[in-house]
Amino acid sequence: MKRVLLTSLILVGLMGCQDDVKNTTTAAAPKPVAPQADVNKIKAHIEFLADDLLEGRDTGSRGHEIAARYIASQFTQLNLKPAGDDGSYLQRIPFRQAFLEQDSPKLSLTTAEGTQQLEYPKEYITGASTVSENSAVEGKLVFVGYGIIAPELNHDDYADLDVDGKIVVMLTGKPKSFPSEEGAHFASRYEKARYAAEHGAIGMITISTPLGEKVRPYQNLLNYIHTPRVSWLDKEGNPHGAFPQIKDSAYFSKEAAAKLFAGAQKSLDDIYAELEDDKSPKGFALDASINMSKTSTHKAISSPNVAAVLTGSDPELRKEFVVYSAHSDHIGIAKTVKKDKINNGAMDNATGTAMLIETARLMSQGPAPKRSVLFLAVTGEEKGLLGADYYAHNPTVPIKNIVADVNLDMPVLTYEFSDIIAFGANHSDLNDTVSQAAKNAGLTLSPDPMPEQAIFTRSDHYAFVKQGVPSVFVIPGWTSTDPNVDGGKMFNEFLHTNYHKPSDDMSQDFNWNAAKKFAEVNLEIGTTIANQTKRPAWNQGDFFGDTFTKK
Template identity: 65%
Template sequence: MKPIILLAAVTGLVSSTLSVAATSNPEADAERIRAHVEFLADDLLRGRDTGSRGHQIATRYIASEFTQLGLEPAGEDGTFFQTVPFRQAYLKQESPRLVLSSDHAKLALDYPKDYLTGPSTVYQEAHVSGEMVFAGYGIVAPELEHDDYADLDVDGKVVVILSGKPAHFPSEEGAHFASGHEKGKHAAQRGAIGIVSITTPTIEKIRPYQSRLNYLHTPSLRTLDESGEPVSVFPEIKNSAFFSKKAAEQLFAHAPMSLDEIYAAIEQGNTPAGFALPVSIDFSKSSTHERIESDNVAAILPGSDPELKNEYVVYSAHSDHIGIAKTVKKDKINNGAMDNATGTSVLLETARLFTQMPKPRRSILFVAVTAEEKGLLGADYFARNPTVPGDAMVANVNLDMPILKYQFEDVIAFGANHSDLQHNVADAAEQMGLSLAEDPWPEQALFTRSDHYMFVKQGVPSVFLVPGFTAKGDKSGEDYFKEFLGSDYHKPSDEVNEDFNWQAATLFTEVNLRIGRSIANQDQRPAWFDGDFFGNTFAGK
């Protein structure tokens, strides 16, 4: 009888312990997070470039962790994987040829000294020839009463457009209108056959022409549709280039306005009206194409509510990085520890914590996406081809490059000002003894520059959290951010070292956990604020 009594006692003790654990807030484990980061940022993975063996190892590691946590596969064919097909294009560096012709002269520009161009994912042999038209910024924004194509005929011509956007545009809305996709769309809709972008004083300060030369050998990627053709491209645009200031001056040498006059106008907050240029262009280049594949990894923790379990709170983090540096002599591996082994590791630890708690009412969908570094492509593919019903994704909490080097006392939530997720973030921060800070860099429009924005474009309210600038110690969080961006961002030095603060990692995990848990348990699904531009533009489309 004693063994039976002992067994009953042990069983009772275990049940009691599990009950207590299930009802209390589980704590993030710093050593687990560290172990994930150290593996994902190891030299073995060779920088986790999209389509590489190293990234494939990372995706298998993530799937293995999901399996051990008992999560349900949410990929294709009963697996954790959603295979994303890509066309990868490389520019033949010796191939670009560009000649400008006018009544005054014929001028051959030098690549890459005078202009830059990237590989075409549409044409292996790209060629455009025709007249040129200046079209301001190339922006059409009826919501802002702006149309650079008003009264312009660009049919069958190459448009010349300023980089960026007018200074008076709202930052985040302006980033949408100034995106390459929007500019390409409006040019193609009006019959343009090519695009030449020119720098501005503002753009040159942010990203000097010389710094762009570091990316000459970078391939272009586009996801493919079911017929094997690239998506989100405009085949009508046969070729494109980015001109240096010196080259751009040639375009306007005998035009109604000189380049300096255009620059003076935009510095005063004006956008010059477009006009025909007395110049024609003949421009060709060659690209090589290959098909590659890379995986998103997705898993579900089913919800407990009979109805709400059919809705999903999505956690996302990108698992890829940029691979091997071609211009570095010694350590060439871009390990991507902070970008984004940290975010992926927080995703995995958040998933583990959810399995230690009572199931939330809504289901939780965890997605480690590929090809963020290639233009948010993996997130875009998943958001457009979700493995759950698209209208069932009620919110996205994105985890991208948290700078985990200091004990932070506040958090910044990009996107929180657009929906009532702001309340979830503020409440979660307060529970952790943190405050919710304002966006310190509104001019950079970070809300549009990470994976969550692909969910926004499908109408899903989203937030993207980073540690704030109020820090314990002598240095501010902004100092840490600037040091990382200046010294380590997209460099081999972004690797695990003694500067990591693993307690900051646990705090960051727990605040993100609380955000998602509150969304999953509330009665109403999150909603865009009334009149919000992104809600009006993308929700219900």
């Protein structure tokens, strides 16, 4: 009797289990609830990184070192895999700081009117050399227009000019006809120096234009003459990106620049008139020569990137990586401010770094994405995107396996936004990916509101772009949820009032709802990229994709 009863009970139980299985397979699976960003955690990160204790997190400073260790400790708590040197989270970078001896610059100009000494810094400025402590060059001058070679745009300022062994004189900037972002690439300091060096020039003189003087008046440049130049060093101890054959360079005021063209076939005013007519001035030899020299002092420093990996769940796709990047450095202590001298860098870029950490926390809480995700806090952004450039040249994961970079730099969190901006999204199919991710977060993706600024070429993601990696630079959009608030105006108010000033601190009116929203949309962006079937691809015929994709 007991055995029959027990058997009956077992059968009934099994039938019930089968019903449960049927119900489980036919009912719609509940949609996973996305983890929520923690405002208090974000605020705590920003408060620590922007504290006076860190003295503005200058590259190579003790304050930045503290910031790097703090970020590493957060990655440790999240149980992320170290992706720095020797099993650590830190990637140590050797740098060379170069300081100009302010009483050392000498420059004599010889024209048909005779030889005259130009006064530093009243008539010209020059920077320290990271190549040599004693720099000197003497040579004849050749005007080379903008000093740009852009075959894609049918432009060659060096055509039919002999500059071998000579000093080139070039206009700052680029022709108005150039597309903004492509033009920013061709007109960069590095590219112009490369064009000159490849044609045998031994020195460079840059002169401003009327437009350039409006954007960056010569008088304003005098604020930076004490700022050291910094380069990262390669394995042979040489400064990366330098051209040793360019022995010296200088930037002339408008008044001094006019003297270069004394007795020439065209005056500086003639050249400026061509610019007003949207013409690109042709180069010619100048009846002039220059002898210039200076002394620099070198100092060896080091500063770390911080790198950590969340390993992907897919056996094959985990070999690929989505990178989140944010710079952890700022500009340190102001030398020309009398009271509060610490540039705390709360918005620039404690906010971006906090978003990096919080995104890592959110992503590590849920199911691991299919691809691996590399979280990278870089140093030296304020010195010329140096930490990101070093990593891109010395990656701790195979560069060919990095499928995308999502860069977080200076998200201005003073208003609640209803859209996001992803600079560079228009160059690849990341545009569709980021748009979908924004939609998933209840937001929209808006186009670049200031294309003339070429923001796509001006932050850490660009180091990855130059390695052929499709990338976006994400910030809160300019559309506020409050119709009485103009997001674009708020962004520009920050630029004019607090950017690169001691007032960029915690006294600003942070909107913590915006901080929460920005962390959560970044989680959506990274997760969407990491889980999609195909790796991101450049648009067909895109200039940046065609120029930098490795064959």
